[in-house]
Amino acid sequence: MTAETSQVAAPFTAAAGGIEHGTRIAGLRARMAARGIGAVAVASPENIYYLTGLDHLGYFAFTLLVVPAEGAPIVVTRDMERATVRAQLPWCRHLTFHDGEDPAVAATAAIAELVPRGGSLAIEDESMFFPPSIRGRLRLALRHRGWLDATAMLAEMRAVKSPAEVEHTRAAARVSRAAMDAGLATARPGVAERQVATAIWHAMYASGGQQPGFEPLIRPLSMLDQEHVSWGERELREGDGLFIELSGCVRRYHAPMSRTLYLGDVPDEGREAHAAASAGFEAALEALRPGALTGEVYAAWRRAVAARSSGARPSRHHCGYLVGIGFPPSWVGGGEVLGIRPDGRTEIVAGMTFHLMSWVTRPAGHALSDTALVTDTGAELLTGMSRGLLVAA
Numbered sequence: 001m002t003a004e005t006s007q008v009a010a011p012f013t014a015a016a017g018g019i020e021h022g023t024r025i026a027g028l029r030a031r032m033a034a035r036g037i038g039a040v041a042v043a044s045p046e047n048i049y050y051l052t053g054l055d056h057l058g059y060f061a062f063t064l065l066v067v068p069a070e071g072a073p074i075v076v077t078r079d080m081e082r083a084t085v086r087a088q089l090p091w092c093r094h095l096t097f098h099d100g101e102d103p104a105v106a107a108t109a110a111i112a113e114l115v116p117r118g119g120s121l122a123i124e125d126e127s128m129f130f131p132p133s134i135r136g137r138l139r140l141a142l143r144h145r146g147w148l149d150a151t152a153m154l155a156e157m158r159a160v161k162s163p164a165e166v167e168h169t170r171a172a173a174r175v176s177r178a179a180m181d182a183g184l185a186t187a188r189p190g191v192a193e194r195q196v197a198t199a200i201w202h203a204m205y206a207s208g209g210q211q212p213g214f215e216p217l218i219r220p221l222s223m224l225d226q227e228h229v230s231w232g233e234r235e236l237r238e239g240d241g242l243f244i245e246l247s248g249c250v251r252r253y254h255a256p257m258s259r260t261l262y263l264g265d266v267p268d269e270g271r272e273a274h275a276a277a278s279a280g281f282e283a284a285l286e287a288l289r290p291g292a293l294t295g296e297v298y299a300a301w302r303r304a305v306a307a308r309s310s311g312a313r314p315s316r317h318h319c320g321y322l323v324g325i326g327f328p329p330s331w332v333g334g335g336e337v338l339g340i341r342p343d344g345r346t347e348i349v350a351g352m353t354f355h356l357m358s359w360v361t362r363p364a365g366h367a368l369s370d371t372a373l374v375t376d377t378g379a380e381l382l383t384g385m386s387r388g389l390l391v392a393a
Contacts, residue, residue, distance in 0.1 A: 020164055024051050024157065025067060031153055032069055032122070038115040040067045040122045040150045041107070043130040046325040046333035047154045048075075049252055052092065056084050059327065062103040062134060068114040076106045104137035111138070115145050122150035159322060159338065160351035165253060166373060169324070169353050173255035173371055173382035175209035175248025180257060180385060183218070183246070188392055189238040189263050193218050193231035200246060209248045213326030213333075216246035221260065224365035238264045243367055247323075247331045254323055254331040255371035256355040257383050261390045272308070273366035274389050280305035281358035281368050281387065284319050284340070288356065288372055288379040294344030301340075301358065309362050317341065320356040323371065350376050 028051065032040060042048060045059040052065060052073065061078040068074075072093050075085055079096040086094070097106040115121045121142065124130060126149070139147065161169065182203035186196045200216045218231035221241035236242060245258035260277075262270060283304035287297040301319040318339040326333050332355075338346055340354065356379075357369040368387055372379040 018053070020162065021051060021053055023162075025073070027157060028067055028153070029069060031157075032067075035122075035148070036120055037122045037148060038069055038119040038145075039111060040124075040153070041065070041111060042067075042124040042127070042150060042154060044124060044127040044333070045129065045327040046252075047124060047127075047158075049325055049327070050154070050158055052089055054085070054088055055252060056081065056088075057328075058084065059129060062107075062131065063129070064103075064107050064110070066107075066110045066114060071114075074110040074114070076103065076110050078103075102134075102137065104134045104141065107134070107138055108141040111142055111145075115142075117144040118146075120146035120148060122148040122153065124151050124154065125149040126151040155338065158324060158333070160349050161324065161353055161373075162351075165324065166351070166353075168251040168253035169255050169371065169373065170382055171250040172209070172248040172253050173257075173384075175204055175207050175250060176246060176255045176257050176371070177248075177383040177385055178207035179203045179209070179216070179246050179248060180244065180259060180383070183216070183244050184259065184261055184390065184392075187236060187242050187244075187261055187263065189236055189240075191236050193234050193236065196236075196242075196244070197231040200244075204246075204248055207248070209250060210252075211328070212247050212249035212254060213252075213328050213331035214247065216244065217258075218242070218244050221365045224367065225361070236263055240264075241270060241365075243365075245367070245369070247326075249326070249331070252325050252327065254326045255353075255382055256323060256331060256369065257371060257385065258357070258367050258369040259385075259390055260366050260368065261392060263392045266389065266391060267364070269363040270366065271389065273360050273362070273364040274368075276305050276308035276362075277358040277360045277366045277368045278387060279308045280314070280319065280360065281356065281370075284356055284358065285372060285379055285381070288320075288340075288348060288354065288374060290348055290350045290374060290376065292348045294338070294340045294346045294348065295342060297340045297348070298342050298344060302342075305358070305360055309360065314360060314362075316359050316361075319358060320354045320369075320372075323353055323355045348374055350374050353382075354379075356381075
């Protein structure tokens with residue numbers, strides 16, 4: 001294990017990492033003080049980025065950020081990331097482990113220094129980037145400390161976007177729109193799905209985007225229920241319906257959207273499905289306003305879809321979810337995110353951004369979605385793209 005302490009040129013202050021990150025760390029520390037927590041340890045790249053701005057792909061190896069009640073945060077990484085952390089986070093302390101060394105040893109050293117025996121520690125228990133084996137060794141080594149789960153604390157902080165975050169999301173929405181326009185313009189009978197993907201990727205990067213957290217999803221409506229299956233060598237055929245879901249990414253912020261395109265004549269069930277999906281989307285958008293509960297938004301979506309689907313009750317598990325910072329392999333920032341679900345009790349607040357979705361299966365499969373920013377008076381869609389019936393010319 002190697003300590004890199006020469007990076008801290010001056011005593012840590014709330015503004016050391018810039019106004020945005022300093023404000024976030026100050027907000028976290030206020031929550032820590034209220035609960036008597038001596039340090040918070042997070043492993044997900046999204047939460048580390050949110051608190052510090054560390055933007056790299058080295059998180060495939062164990063990475064931990066430890067934020068103490070006062071003083072400089074400590075970053076624990078593989079030794080290979082030394083130059084990256086030095087360049088991006090000169091205001092943080094840095095502990096590294098070499099290949100073949102146990103990351104839990106470095107993590108234990110960082111936490112033990114900050115939280116004395118009998119003190120309380122909050123760890124991001126729900127992160128897919130915190131291997132159970134490392135967590136277990138850490139718990140054993142720090143068994144004389146109190147343990148709390150920091151997952152909800154960080155999720156609550158990230159739920160409402162700052163003005164700077166909103167601007168990044170708007171920029172990502174412009175990238176999403178450019179990519180979707182390119183994909184729809186390319187999709188024609190005889191074209192392979194990979195050609196549609198090529199056009200989408202080119203437009204993403206050409207319009208100022210960076211690598212998104214998730215592949216564009218491109219597949220025929222006959223495979224719509226195979227969620228998270230992406231493009232392949234399949235050739236588009238006359239009469240097919242095509243589903244495209246994607247997100248632009250700017251400064252790690254995402255703005256997902258999806259559309260359904262028909263290649264040729266639209267069957268009657270396709271028109272009915274589009275009408276139902278559109279009605280559901282408009283109802284959810286109207287209900288998405290400050291003070292509403294997530295369950296109320298879902299209920300509005302469900303009623304509207306049922307009214308246009310011959311009375312069938314849609315069974316989709318949600319009609320949207322919070323979106324923002326994302327690193328591969330996800331654009332939602334982890335496995336479990338706040339969704340607009342049946343009976344949801346979360347209050348909608350201005351500054352939240354949702355991937356608002358209307359996905360129907362009766363009388364046929366059809367999906368429509370966009371990124372919505374909750375404002376003081378309602379919700380604003382960010383890509384500016386038509387939600388009308390799409391048919392390839």
